Amino acid sequence: MKKTLGLCILFLLSVFVYAQDAKNEMELLTQLLGMNKKAMVADFVDLPDNDVFWTLYKEYEEQGKEIGEDRYQLLIQYAENFVNHSDEKLEEIMEASIRLRNKAEKNLETFYLKIKKECGTKTASQFYFVQRFCESTLSANVLGSLPIVEK
Secondary structure, three states: OHHHHHHHHHHHHHHHHHOOOHHHHHHHHHHHHHHHHHHHHHHHOOOOOOOHHHHHHHHHHHHHHHHHHHHHHHHHHHHHOHHHOOHHHHHHHHHHHHHHHHHHHHHHHHHHHHHHHHHOHHHHHHHHHHHHHHHHHHHHHHHHOOOOOOO
């Protein structure tokens, strides 16, 4: 799994750096991450014999896609003109960022509980931690490439 995840992250980062257009970049990242995440989840999670896990996983990914797109657009908005943003604009961006982060956390918690109910605690905890790992790794790399507000 570590090898698969490492290759996925390197590939995603290269796409993020070299993509020409923000909309195309987001669509490509979403497709690549979705395909690779599903493979990583399949490698990491003890799956039940029935398809209930994948049904819930698909629902989780669909709900998370909108949150991810909103977060991405917010990062683009911040990065495009970070030096010239007023305090009011920065406050607006920060409030929206915090709301989206909370929404993503609530979504993960909701699906942890659904998966736990349908598939058991072990499967649900594995789902939870692989999702957190993927999100944290991607976030660290994306946020590491953002400009910081200058003094």
